Amino acid sequence: MLSRTADSLYWLARYVERAENVARIVLVGHRMASMARSLGSSGDEWLSTLIATGCEPGFFAKYSEPTPAAVIDYLVRDPDNHSSVFTSLETARRNAREVRTALTADMWDALNETWLKARDFSSQPMTLDTAPSFLEWVRERSQLFNGAYDSTMLRNDAFYFTRLGTFLERADNTARILDVKYYVLLPQDEGVGGALDYYQWQSILRSVSALRAYHWVYHDRLQPWLIAELLMLRREMPRSLISCYDQITRYLDLIAEAYGGERGECHRLAGEAHARLRYGKIQKIFQSGLHEFLTDFVDRSISLGSEITKLYLT
Numbered sequence: 001m002l003s004r005t006a007d008s009l010y011w012l013a014r015y016v017e018r019a020e021n022v023a024r025i026v027l028v029g030h031r032m033a034s035m036a037r038s039l040g041s042s043g044d045e046w047l048s049t050l051i052a053t054g055c056e057p058g059f060f061a062k063y064s065e066p067t068p069a070a071v072i073d074y075l076v077r078d079p080d081n082h083s084s085v086f087t088s089l090e091t092a093r094r095n096a097r098e099v100r101t102a103l104t105a106d107m108w109d110a111l112n113e114t115w116l117k118a119r120d121f122s123s124q125p126m127t128l129d130t131a132p133s134f135l136e137w138v139r140e141r142s143q144l145f146n147g148a149y150d151s152t153m154l155r156n157d158a159f160y161f162t163r164l165g166t167f168l169e170r171a172d173n174t175a176r177i178l179d180v181k182y183y184v185l186l187p188q189d190e191g192v193g194g195a196l197d198y199y200q201w202q203s204i205l206r207s208v209s210a211l212r213a214y215h216w217v218y219h220d221r222l223q224p225w226l227i228a229e230l231l232m233l234r235r236e237m238p239r240s241l242i243s244c245y246d247q248i249t250r251y252l253d254l255i256a257e258a259y260g261g262e263r264g265e266c267h268r269l270a271g272e273a274h275a276r277l278r279y280g281k282i283q284k285i286f287q288s289g290l291h292e293f294l295t296d297f298v299d300r301s302i303s304l305g306s307e308i309t310k311l312y313l314t
Helices: 003-038 045-053 056-060 068-076 085-098 105-122 131-152 157-183 195-207 211-218 224-233 241-258 265-278 282-288 290-313
Strands: none
Touching: 003 045, 003 068, 003 085, 003 131, 003 157, 003 195, 003 290, 045 056, 045 068, 045 157, 056 068, 068 085, 068 131, 085 105, 085 131, 105 131, 131 157, 157 195, 157 224, 157 241, 157 290, 195 211, 195 224, 211 224, 224 241, 224 282, 241 265, 241 290, 265 290, 282 290
């Protein structure tokens, strides 16, 4: 496979996943802000939403304060934001057009129909009331695309690069949203364990579709260290860091085998990150600092992405 074809498939998957992830984060920000208002609290929910997406610097270069309307517009449809939902879908479709013959008909139809419908949405006002329904639709369309390629692609190098992009983007998102809750939204007035703290943790679990999974695994009220364990170290949870890195290391190995067994720095970085999660204990992670662990994890994931590009995509 040509490196530019692999690159387009890898980034196609990453941008579809990114559109879903940003939609999930904006939805949880919306829920947390609504809960805070109902409880008479004025928190930094919209600022935390920006931080979770990694879009804070670009936002403040354009706006002076994180009002709900400004944050929603910037994260959902601002063309100057390369990670906005609309820009991510547009970039995904552009990559798909470049490798049209490498996609199945179901993949192309799912993505093309999503983009055409999204263009219709882009001409309509995006408000606090209308945004949630659109963002839920984005989640559904992303899952439709993921289901289409999982069900119809041949299990060859094209599939491996597509899966690699999906899970690297997903791991980054899970780490960011967990870090923002722990580091940015720590309750100040009520204290840990108050009503607002409980609803924030609940919203975080909802944002990664893990609230029911948490109660199934732990049979306990929401506890920060158990939530962190579920989203970091439990393989049963498909969006957990360990589950994502199970897939990342697997598909990097399959790609290496498909290309003569050559391995590089990306394989070492992926294996190292995987081992830290596989043998990690949540108690020790909390003792050494959850924020520090997650920040380091995000930095390592960025480095991994760069090394994958150097070895396979250029």
